[in-house]
Amino acid sequence: MRTAAAAVVAGLGSLAVALSACSADDTATAASSTAASTTAAVCASAATFRSSLSSLADVQVVQEGTDSVQAAWTQVQGDWGQFADDARDGYSDDVDAVQAEADSAGSAIDTAVSQPSAQTLASAGAAVTAFVQKAGALVDKVRSTC
DSSP: OOHHHOOOOHHHHHHHHHHHHHHHHHHHHHHHHHHHHHHHHHHHHHHHHHHHHEEEETTOHHHHHHHHHHHHHHHHHHHHHHHHHHHHHHHHHHHHHHHHHHHHHHHHHHHHHHOOOOOHHHHHHHHHHHHHHHHHHHHHHHHHOO
C-alpha cells in the first residue's frame, strides 16, 4: 500500500513539474508574442509619425498661410500621441523630451495663428524646427530596432 501511495505522490510531483514547465513555456511564448506585437506597433506608428513630420516640415507658410500650418500640426499631434504611447515603455526619457518640444511648438503655432506677425511666425518656425529635429531623432532611434 505504501509503495502504491509513494508512486502516486511521485507521479503527481512529476506531473506538477511538467505542468509548470509547460506553463513557463506558454508564458515565455506569450511574452515573446506581446513583445513582437509591441515592436510592430511602435514601428508602424514611427513610420506614420515620420510621414506627418515631413508634411509639417514641407509647409510653406508664406504661400499656404497659417491654416496649412495648423492643419499639418493637428495631424502631427495625433500621430505623435500614438507614437509616444507606443514608444514610451522603451524610450520614456526621449518621449518626455520630445513632448516638451511639442508643447513649445504647439504654443508658438497657436500664437502665430491668432496673432500673425513676422515675429510670431519666426518663433513658430524655430519651435517647429526644434520639434521636428528632436522628434525625427527619436523616430530614427526607434526605427533602428525595427
